[in-house]
Amino acid sequence: VAAKERLEKGDVEAEQEIKSAEEMLVLAEKERELTVKIGIGLNTDICCVGNMGSDQRFDYSVLGDGVNLASRLEGQSKTYGVPVVIGEDTQKQAAEYACIELDLIQVKGQTRPTRIYGLLGDKETALSPDFIAYKELHDELLLAYRTQKWDEAAALSKECRELCAAWNNVTSISKTEVAVDQPRRIENATGLYDLFDERIAEYRVNSPADNEGNWDGIYVATTK
Numbered sequence: 001v002a003a004k005e006r007l008e009k010g011d012v013e014a015e016q017e018i019k020s021a022e023e024m025l026v027l028a029e030k031e032r033e034l035t036v037k038i039g040i041g042l043n044t045d046i047c048c049v050g051n052m053g054s055d056q057r058f059d060y061s062v063l064g065d066g067v068n069l070a071s072r073l074e075g076q077s078k079t080y081g082v083p084v085v086i087g088e089d090t091q092k093q094a095a096e097y098a099c100i101e102l103d104l105i106q107v108k109g110q111t112r113p114t115r116i117y118g119l120l121g122d123k124e125t126a127l128s129p130d131f132i133a134y135k136e137l138h139d140e141l142l143l144a145y146r147t148q149k150w151d152e153a154a155a156l157s158k159e160c161r162e163l164c165a166a167w168n169n170v171t172s173i174s175k176t177e178v179a180v181d182q183p184r185r186i187e188n189a190t191g192l193y194d195l196f197d198e199r200i201a202e203y204r205v206n207s208p209a210d211n212e213g214n215w216d217g218i219y220v221a222t223t224k
Contacts, residue, residue, distance in 0.1 A: 014093035017042050018119060021084045041073030042119075043087035065110075072107035073116060075224045081191025082118035091117045098126035100138050102192065104146075106220045113218045120189060134163050145196065146217035148209060154200050161193040 021040045045066020052061050066087075073085040080102050091099055098121035106113045125131050141156035165188070199219075209215040 014042075014044050014090045015096075017044075017090065018084075018086065018094045018097055021119065022122060038083060039074050039077030040084045041070045041075070041077065041086075042084065042090050043067075043070035043073060044089040044093060045069070045087075068109060069107065069114065072109065072221075072224060076105070076107065076116065076221065079221075079223075080116075080118060080195060082120070082189050084119035086117050086119055088115040088117070091115075096123045096126060098122065098131050098135075100135055100189070101142060103219055104217050106218055108221050108224050113216075118189060118192070130167055134160070134167060137163060141196065145200070146215070148203070148207070148213075148215060150200050150204050154197065157193045157196045157200070161190050164188065164193070165190050 047064035049062045077085045099117040102116045102118050144153040
């Protein structure tokens with residue numbers, strides 16, 4: 001029972017984290033005359049939280065691999081061109097939100113790969129036919145990319161960029177209409193496909209596969 005309660009609590013906390021992240025982005029857009037871009041990394045894990053240190057230096061802090069990963073995800077938000085990057089466990093516990101898989105990545109300082117996701121919208125967005133169609137197209141791109149079908153992947157990247165850009169223009173909300181209780185309908189992820197185009201061009205010349213032609217699809221990050 002206790003284990004079940006902890007899992008249910010984790011589900012709620014993951015959803016609260018995602019909602020708070022969306023609200024932060026909305027407030028930044030509403031209150032600033034100039035566009036301010038921020039990156040947010042969210043991850044769910046077991047951590048050590050509390051007062052730590054000594055008489056010389058004492059602080060309330062948090063430690064753990066999950067904390068380090070969250071920090072790395074925040075750094076990758078710029079790389080992948082989306083403001084909120086979330087870890088696999090967070091995505092599983094808040095699956096009702098509009099998310100797309102970004103990559104299978106081994107972040108700097110970690111030895112195991114992890115799937116990362118981009119938060120593009122709220123629950124309403126996730127149920128919209130346009131987002132569902134867009135996500136299916138994006139998933140096709142990931143499949144073509146990971147199976148080294150570069151021509152197909154390049155074509156799908158172009159389609160995803162155009163669809164995402166068009167949808168963003170239609171569903172965007174003007175600054176005067178933004179409210180905390182009404183998150184933006186979608187984040188513009190067109191920059192993500194610039195990244196895929198760069199990788200595809202590189203992999204055409206320098207294959208990521210081993211001598212037998214196999215590739216696990218993992219991208220090893222070289223920066224934080």
